[in-house]
Every structure is written in C-alpha cells, then in structure tokens.
Amino acid sequence: xxxxxxxxxFKVIDKxxxxxxxxxxxxxxxxxxxxxSDYAAQIDLLFSETSAPSAVRWPLLESWLLYNPEAxxxxxxxxxxxxxxxxxxxxxxxxxxxxxxxxxxxxGEPYWLSARDQFxxxxxxxxxxxxxxxxxxxxxxxxxxxxxxxPVVSAISHRLKQSEISTFAYSPxxxxxxxxxxxxYLSLNTRSAVAKAKNRIKRDGLALDMQWSSEVYEIERSxxxxxxxxxxxxxLKRGLAIxxxxxxxxxxxxxxxxxxxxxxxxxxxxxxxxxxxxxxxGILDRDMLWIYANxxxxxxxxxxxxxxxxxxxxxxxxxxxxxxxxNWGAGLQRYKxxxxxxxxxxxxLMGWSSWPTRLAWLVREKIREGRGKAxxxxxxxxxxISADKNQKxxxxxxQSRHWLLCLFSYEYTAGIGDAILSLDSILAVL
Numbered sequence: 001x002x003x004x005x006x007x008x009x010f011k012v013i014d015k016x017x018x019x020x021x022x023x024x025x026x027x028x029x030x031x032x033x034x035x036x037s038d039y040a041a042q043i044d045l046l047f048s049e050t051s052a053p054s055a056v057r058w059p060l061l062e063s064w065l066l067y068n069p070e071a072x073x074x075x076x077x078x079x080x081x082x083x084x085x086x087x088x089x090x091x092x093x094x095x096x097x098x099x100x101x102x103x104x105x106x107x108g109e110p111y112w113l114s115a116r117d118q119f120x121x122x123x124x125x126x127x128x129x130x131x132x133x134x135x136x137x138x139x140x141x142x143x144x145x146x147x148x149x150x151p152v153v154s155a156i157s158h159r160l161k162q163s164e165i166s167t168f169a170y171s172p173x174x175x176x177x178x179x180x181x182x183x184x185y186l187s188l189n190t191r192s193a194v195a196k197a198k199n200r201i202k203r204d205g206l207a208l209d210m211q212w213s214s215e216v217y218e219i220e221r222s223x224x225x226x227x228x229x230x231x232x233x234x235x236l237k238r239g240l241a242i243x244x245x246x247x248x249x250x251x252x253x254x255x256x257x258x259x260x261x262x263x264x265x266x267x268x269x270x271x272x273x274x275x276x277x278x279x280x281x282g283i284l285d286r287d288m289l290w291i292y293a294n295x296x297x298x299x300x301x302x303x304x305x306x307x308x309x310x311x312x313x314x315x316x317x318x319x320x321x322x323x324x325x326x327n328w329g330a331g332l333q334r335y336k337x338x339x340x341x342x343x344x345x346x347x348x349l350m351g352w353s354s355w356p357t358r359l360a361w362l363v364r365e366k367i368r369e370g371r372g373k374a375x376x377x378x379x380x381x382x383x384x385i386s387a388d389k390n391q392k393x394x395x396x397x398x399q400s401r402h403w404l405l406c407l408f409s410y411e412y413t414a415g416i417g418d419a420i421l422s423l424d425s426i427l428a429v430l
Contacts, residue, residue, distance in 0.1 A: 027079075027127045028077050029075070029134065033062065036073055039077060039084075042077075043077070053109075053286070055285075059258050060259075061073075063254050063258060064105050065104060067250070074131055080120070086124035097138065099137050100139070100140060101140070101143070102143065103145065108144075108329070110290075110346065111146055121152045125152050125154075126155070140361050145346050160351045162354065162355055163351040164349075165348070167345050168345075168348035170330070170331075170343040170344065171327055171330050172332065172342070173342050174328075176325045178318070182314075186311055186314055187338045190311055197303055197305075206303070207274070208272060211268070211269055213267045214263070215260075216261055223253055226256075226276070227243055227249055259283055264285075265281060265283060268280045268316070278297065278308070281294065284323075291329050310335055330346065
C-alpha cells in the first residue's frame with residue numbers, strides 16, 4: 001500500500017482539535033474509523049519502524065472495530081515536517097453519562113503507543129490528554145497490555161493528575177542462548193512426560209502426525225477443526241466458550257486469516273489417527289514466536305497431546321536461528337513455566353477526568369466486587385444445601401438445625417445480592 005501524501009492543510013472536522021506545535025511540528029486528533037483510515041498506511045509504517053507488536057497493525061485494529069461497532073476510535077498523530085513520528089490509537093465506549101477509554105483490540109494481547117524518540121513521545125502524551133479533554137462528558141482511561149518501558153505511558157501519567165500505573169500481567173518467555181543447549185529450555189520433567197505420552201500412543205496403536213503450516217490455504221483448511229477444539233476445551237475448563245458466539249467465532253477466523261495473509265502465522269497441528277488432538281498457533285512477532293492460541297482436544301487428554309505439542313514448539317523454534325525465543329503470552333499457567341523462562345511484565349494505565357470521576361469509578365468497582373462476592377456466597381449456599389440433601393446418614397435433629405442454618409445463609413446472601421444489584425444499577429449512571 002502506497003503512503004498517502006500529506007495535504008498542506010490537514011483535514012480535521014473539529015478545528016479545536018487541530019493542535020499547532022513548534023514550527024515544523026503538527027498534531028491531529030482524529031475521531032472515527034474513516035478519518036483514521038486516511039492515514040492507515042503511514043500509521044502502519046510507523047508501527048513497523050518502531051518495532052510495535054504484530055497485534056498492533058491497522059488491518060487487525062480495523063477488524064476489531066468492525067466487530068465492535070459501539071466503540072468509537074480516536075487517534076492522535078504527530079508529524080515533524082512530513083514524517084509521522086508518533087501515534088496513539090484508542091477506543092471510546094460511551095456509557096450513559098460517562099465514557100470509558102480503552103485500547104483498540106482484545107485484552108491480553110500486546111499493545112503499543114508509537115513514538116520515534118523521547119521528544120515525540122512527550123508530545124504524544126500531551127496530545128492524548130488534549131484528545132481526552134475534548135470528550136464532552138466525564139471519562140476514565142483503562143489501558144492494558146503495554147510494555148513497562150513505554151515512554152508515552154510515563155508522559156501521560158506525568159501530565160494527568162488523576163492517574164496510576166500498575167503491573168497488569170506477566171508473559172513467560174524463553175529467550176534462547178543456543179550455547180546452553182536445548183535441555184536448558186525443556187525441563188527434565190517435560191522431556192520425561194513427552195516420552196511417556198508417545199510410548200502410550202504407540203502402545204495403543206495410534207498414528208501420530210505433527211506438522212507445521214504457514215500457507216494461507218493450509219491454515220484456512222484447518223480452521224473448522226481449530227474452532228471446534230477451541231470451543232470444546234474452553235467449555236471443559238470454564239463451562240462456556242467465547243467462540244460459541246457466532247460474532248466472536250467470525251472475528252477469530254478473520255484475525256487468523258489476516259495474520260496468515262501477512263505471512264505471520266506458524267501453525268503446528270498434532271493429529272492422532274487423523275483427528276486433531278492439539279494445536280499451537282504462533283505469530284511471528286518481531287524476533288519472537290508469540291503463541292496466539294494453543295489448546296488440546298478433551299477427547300485426547302489421556303495422551304498428553306498438549307504437552308507433546310508445546311515441547312515441539314520449543315524444540316522447533318530453538319532449531320531456527322532467525323527466531324530468538326518463544327513468548328507464551330500473558331498468564332502464568334504451569335506449562336508456560338517449564339524451562340529457563342523470563343517473566344516480562346505488561347502494565348496498566350488508569351486515568352480519570354477529575355477526582356469526582358475517580359471517586360465514582362472507585363465506588364462502582366467496589367460495589368461490583370461486593371456483588372461478585374455475594375453471588376459466590378449465594379452459589380456456595382445453594383451447593384451446600386444440594387450436597388446436604390444427598391447425605392443419608394444424618395440424624396433428623398442435626399438435619400433440622402443444619403437446614404435452618406443453610407436456609408438462613410441462602411436468604412441472607414440473597415438479600416445482600418439484591419441490595420448490591422440495586423445499588424450497582426444506581427451507580428451505573430455515574
């Protein structure tokens with residue numbers, strides 16, 4: 001895609017949002033997907049040249065916006081002469097009497113605010129605050145998945161009085177020093193588990209087939225099976241699957257194919273007797289392989305298909321000198337901690353338009369937290385009563401007192417839950 005030439009007079013719908021800086025510098029606040037699309041090629045070039053994560057590219061961000069039409073994109077772009085030197089993109093979620101500001105994209109995936117140097121980063125931080133102040137209602141900012149060294153985050157926090165930075169998540173990563181040998185990154189326990197699993201597969205007479213794919217048609221051909229395994233595994237683990245929602249499933253497919261068309265995907269599949277038992281979908285992210293999704297089918301758990309495929313990911317990437325390591329993604333699951341891992345933090349930036357807004361947000365969050373605890377207590381009471389019904393050896397007297405306690409607990413927690421829900425509905429308008 002060719003880079004569009006900049007007009008001498010920039011197109012800005014609201015001239016109050018046209019920020020004039022020092023001579024040779026210019027900043028624009030753009031709102032809406034159409035305005036941002038006009039500068040998509042320049043934004044992507046900046047993202048690429050500032051080593052932004054693969055998840056932060058305009059085709060992926062635009063896809064998320066198409067599947068989340070209630071979110072209004074807003075961006076601040078800064079030029080030095082004709083060169084774009086900084087860009088920050090956000091999503092506005094308009095709620096009743098306030099506005100929530102988030103990243104564009106899925107929480108848990110890395111995000112980025114691009115700036116070529118410290119000075120342009122400071123200007124971007126200043127411009128972003130002006131953009132937030134242009135919102136004509138109370139707002140709060142909740143920006144996650146940013147690198148802890150991001151200078152733009154520091155610039156925003158420094159200028160915004162009501163703000164705070166905290167660690168949001170850790171990503172376990174294997175950074176290979178190939179002089180240490182592969183066993184440094186595949187623990188003895190993992191190697192032993194893989195050997196036992198393969199022996200069990202062989203003993204039961206199953207055909208094992210593992211293959212890497214990177215072509216679009218290969219990945220597209222596997223998508224139906226991948227979505228099925230994704231759904232079944234999440235139903236087993238969490239009781240529900242996000243891909244049961246047709247829109248979420250369509251968004252997942254489009255995201256995968258967008259990565260594939262950009263030659264970013266490395267897909268590893270493990271089949272037992274021709275059935276997909278596990279998969280690992282890696283995205284080439286700068287000089288790392290970021291594991292975008294890896295799941296095992298519930299039908300093949302007894303053969304430890306997930307352990308086999310994760311070990312193969314490490315072994316294969318280690319053998320490719322063009323890739324520096326494996327990024328398992330956010331979260332501290334046990335399988336990610338095998339080998340000589342480094343925990344790379346991502347931060348969350350919170351900000352509020354004023355201290356009353358911050359206070360209202362804090363009260364609302366506390367109410368939601370209390371509501372969650374009340375619901376959990378209510379569920380526990382129900383489970384407790386149900387379990388008690390199945391006990392056959394209790395005496396009649398003890399049952400009577402026990403049931404009285406349980407019913408009191410049930411009614412008590414139900415009352416708390418109703419009160420919290422009522423109060424939460426009132427605070428929702430703050």
